[in-house]
Amino acid sequence: MSVTVIPVRLGARSHEILVGEGLLPSAWIHRLRDVSLSTRFFVVADRKLARLARAAARFLGARCAGLALLPGGEATKDLPVIRWLWAEAARRCLDRRTVVVVIGGGVLGDAVGFFSATYLRGLRVVQAPTTLMAQVDSAIGGKTGINLPVGKNLVGAFHQPSLVIADPGVLATLPTREFRAGLAEVVKYGVIADAALFLRLERHAAAVLARDPSELRRIIVRCAAIKARVISLDEREMRGLRATLNFGHTIGHALEAATRYGALMHGEAVALGIVAATGLSQRFAGLPARDAERIVALIARLGLPVRLPSSARRPLDKILAALRLDKKATGGRPRFVLAQKIGRVITDVPVPLAAIRAALRELDCAPRRPRPAFRG
Numbered sequence: 001m002s003v004t005v006i007p008v009r010l011g012a013r014s015h016e017i018l019v020g021e022g023l024l025p026s027a028w029i030h031r032l033r034d035v036s037l038s039t040r041f042f043v044v045a046d047r048k049l050a051r052l053a054r055a056a057a058r059f060l061g062a063r064c065a066g067l068a069l070l071p072g073g074e075a076t077k078d079l080p081v082i083r084w085l086w087a088e089a090a091r092r093c094l095d096r097r098t099v100v101v102v103i104g105g106g107v108l109g110d111a112v113g114f115f116s117a118t119y120l121r122g123l124r125v126v127q128a129p130t131t132l133m134a135q136v137d138s139a140i141g142g143k144t145g146i147n148l149p150v151g152k153n154l155v156g157a158f159h160q161p162s163l164v165i166a167d168p169g170v171l172a173t174l175p176t177r178e179f180r181a182g183l184a185e186v187v188k189y190g191v192i193a194d195a196a197l198f199l200r201l202e203r204h205a206a207a208v209l210a211r212d213p214s215e216l217r218r219i220i221v222r223c224a225a226i227k228a229r230v231i232s233l234d235e236r237e238m239r240g241l242r243a244t245l246n247f248g249h250t251i252g253h254a255l256e257a258a259t260r261y262g263a264l265m266h267g268e269a270v271a272l273g274i275v276a277a278t279g280l281s282q283r284f285a286g287l288p289a290r291d292a293e294r295i296v297a298l299i300a301r302l303g304l305p306v307r308l309p310s311s312a313r314r315p316l317d318k319i320l321a322a323l324r325l326d327k328k329a330t331g332g333r334p335r336f337v338l339a340q341k342i343g344r345v346i347t348d349v350p351v352p353l354a355a356i357r358a359a360l361r362e363l364d365c366a367p368r369r370p371r372p373a374f375r376g
């Protein structure tokens with residue numbers, strides 16, 4: 001089995017990201033540093049991956065301190081789930097040396113990561129992401145957390161994993177819509193940092209959509225390497241570099257919030273956010289028209305939305321209000337990450353409200369007035 005090892009350099013919190021088919025359920029364990037034969041593992045997995053999780057638990061044998069299964073989906077990022085995990089941890093006598101292993105998508109990664117950050121003031125955690133979204137993005141970087149009724153990800157902690165295991169083989173069972181949602185983040189990486197990755201996506205879109213294993217692996221390695229580099233240089237988003245990862249997310253988050261996280265998946269909202277940010281980039285960052293056309297065309301080619309589906313249309317003011325509440329808005333003024341060309345972005349660009357309105361209108365955000373009935 002060939003495994004690509006991507007280092008995340010963070011001093012004492014340094015760790016590796018492994019990418020390789022067949023790493024799960026057990027091949028990863030030899031790469032985990034600082035574990036002894038007495039180390040115990042608490043496996044928490046998405047219910048849909050129960051078979052894989054049971055195989056991991058069987059492999060760990062007596063070292064498995066327990067196996068817990070949780071549903072995927074946003075509702076799991078909630079305090080009662082964390083409280084239940086805390087109680088399970090106490091019941092199973094987990095101690096400071098216990099390593100938590102999370103097998104699941106971004107939801108499990110965020111929620112169980114937060115549990116790991118808080119129980120006994122922090123247990124080590126191994127992230128085994130099972131969605132494309134999680135393999136290229138959410139399992140890397142140490143952001144963990146849960147939602148509050150008033151907003152997403154409002155409670156959380158930075159807690160770096162001890163190891164990330166991305167096995168592209170597990171993506172085979174991912175529903176099409178989930179898979180495509182992850183591709184929005186991949187397009188994002190191309191635009192912010194890697195013109196060659198972007199070109200590869202354009203040239204090999206069919207193979208990507210068919211989930212060709214070698215194509216997937218290449219993409220995951222590239223994206224993970226970009227995020228690892230960003231995190232190594234700007235772990236806590238203090239220098240503006242980590243903020244580049246928010247390309248497409250300012251409007252994306254607002255669309256998610258305005259539709260109450262129901263009508264759009266995160267990746268779909270990001271795809272629309274990228275389309276809007278591309279238009280704004282032409283006006284405010286000098287993005288050439290040809291690059292803008294390529295970005296929108298690639299999003300469409302990958303089966304992602306470039307216009308808001310009618311089920312997700314909301315009054316413009318509602319979306320603008322959500323934009324002002326964004327965690328990253330300063331004094332109610334949203335700041336944008338904009339592209340200068342494919343492969344390079346600038347951050348912290350103030351954009352006039354009128355231009356944001358126009359960009360939203362281009363996405364077909366507002367519900368259309370019903371046409372008057374034809375009277376002959």
Ligand SMILES: NC(=O)c1ccc[n+]([C@@H]2O[C@H](COP(=O)([O-])OP(=O)(O)OC[C@H]3O[C@@H](n4cnc5c(N)ncnc54)[C@H](O)[C@@H]3O)[C@@H](O)[C@H]2O)c1
Nearest residue numbers: 048072073105106107108130131133134138143170173174
């Ligand atoms: N921490 C970060 O830096 C960061 C970054 C981006 C997104 N996120 C978070 O990630 C979450 C979204 O992640 P997601 O899209 O992976 O959601 P998810 O974890 O809910 O997974 C999506 C769906 O796929 C199912 N699933 C997971 N793996 C599967 C597999 N291999 N086969 C079949 N089905 C599978 C899940 O049960 C779920 O129904 C959001 O809560 C978002 O806030 C966090």
Ligand SMILES: [Zn+2]
Nearest residue numbers: 185249266270
């Ligand atoms: Zn995202």
